[in-house]
Amino acid sequence: MAFWSGASALGSKVSRRLLFMFTLSLSVTYLFYSLMSCYNSLQENYVFQGRLVTEEATLGSSHFSQSERTTPGFRAEERTRAPPTEARPDFSTTDSDPRANCTLDYGVKKLPQAIIIGVKKGGTRALLEALRVHPDVRAVGNEPHFFDRNYEKGLDWYRELMPSTLEGQITMEKTPSYFVTNHAPKRIHSMARDIKLIMVVRNPVTRAISDYTQTLSKRPEIPTFEVLAFKNRTLGLIDASWSALRIGIYALHLESWMQYFPLSQMHFVSGERLIVDPAGEMAKVQDFLGLKRIVTDKHFYFNKTKGFPCLKKPEDSGAPRCLGKSKGRTHPQIEPEVIRRLHKFYKPFNMMFYQMTGQNFEWE
Ligand SMILES: *[C@@H]1O[C@H](CO)[C@@H](O)[C@H](O)[C@H]1NC(C)=O
């Protein structure tokens, strides 16, 4: 009896020790590889977040993708892979990427808790770049276009686009076309009903002209603004189906968002005030996001040559990011009569929008 119990005690002692050693070496190996991959993904994230944004026109996202492709800090791999379209979902790592789920101390990829949903040519790029100065904000640089063009790729694909975040950091993205996408409110609601939505809105007439100018720079052969704006010029009949004009009917689009989200989850940034008083608008955005007011007037300076406030950049990060387009891109001369007619067209919609949001944007 004594022999058997002694032997089995010895046996279990040895096997326990062996098991312990084995487990330990396994853990060390695992830890080593995890740390290695996390370190890599961390590095990439920093390159990505800290990369240069040389946007001559912060109100023009087409120029953004252009400049991004030629930015030195940009990952070479991405540069070759990225097709030259605005909509491309960059920074996507494939599903087989072992770095995908890095759950050590360096953070995890999360679905966004806040999205800048619009509007095109409103100043969304400027807002996002200013927000990225905040240490508690991590954002995708490009427009993922998930809820309009890439929805079938699924939420895992979407999550993979996001930068890793630490505890307490907010994940964000911006895609201005969401605001005018019919399915977007429902889809975003089904992902996260408590999400925070930000809209940068601007006088719909100047927005339309800016929108047209951007298209014109890419396709110089398109008809004049006046031709596109009217169904019948003699009758003064506005063509509200032209996207450059339709986007500016904010009240119409907002209505579909209000069917899914309470106003308390939405924040409206005045595109005009963002340029005149960036720190003031940023304070409100940070309050809305529950962030400490870290981005303040200390982060902006007025560039007299550009005529716009610009973000103070960290050393070595290339061209300044400014909150307005440089005087380089000239708007085509639109007949004053046409502009007057457009103001008249938008007025009732603007009034409705002020009423819905409880904010007067003073576009009249
Ligand atoms: C990462 O995690 C998500 C959710 O936990 C999972 O669906 C996905 O398959 C994981 N990806 C990898 C590469 O492990």
Ligand SMILES: *[C@@H]1O[C@H](CO)[C@@H](O)[C@H](O)[C@H]1NC(C)=O
């Ligand atoms: C515009 O309306 C006027 C007056 O009804 C009409 O004579 C003209 O043919 C219309 N023009 C176009 C392009 O439809």
Ligand SMILES: *[C@@H]1O[C@H](CO)[C@@H](O)[C@H](O)[C@H]1NC(C)=O
């Ligand atoms: C202001 O903007 C101009 C034009 O983009 C640029 O050349 C200049 O370096 C900027 N000045 C400062 C102080 O950033």
